[in-house]
Amino acid sequence: MTTGASSVCVKQTLEKSNAMPKLKPQTIIPTPDEDLAITAAAATDPDAMPLTDTQWKQAKPKSRIGRPPADITKERITIRLSRDVLKQFREGGAGWQTRMDLALKDWLKTRSSR
Template identity: 40%
Template sequence: MSKLSKRPAITLPSVKEDRAITTAAKADPDALPLTPKQLQAMVPLRALRGRPKSESPKQLVSVRYSAEVLAYFKSTGEGWQSRMDSVLRNYVARHSRRA
């Protein structure tokens, strides 16, 4: 198997060719270059994807609960994990005040 890359080599335009390309682009009303203000307003696509970052992210842990506790919270329907988190937060808030 050949160790040479199968990708074609990239050849950059010369300074003269670059000027000609830039001049042609500026002359085309449908392909005007972006203004500095437009460039500054641009955001990487990566930053726009997915859910926004939480200010207080939750941590992934593995915990074992009794079958009765899980059955109860699951029987309350969708969002049972958030309700379980809320109950635990209330518990922590009540018990941390005593200390």
């Protein structure tokens, strides 16, 4: 159940996401006639041919931002740990979660299969 306040926040967020960005004060917006002339000129320029809808659907970025997808993904969980255990792993610096994962895998190796 949503309250009146949260629905107002959602509405404001949606309105902001659909809003056009603010333009710089010196921006000159072409008139509809100028816009038609610009579009007509671009359509006659073979180096500036607009893409069709099909071409836009097939377009893919040349580079990918961020980490490449992993072959084996890990599951995100929430876990409660003793402060001293967490402190020890974090003091090791970056990669403490990976070290904790490896420690748990080592522990699993010592367990007999049941």
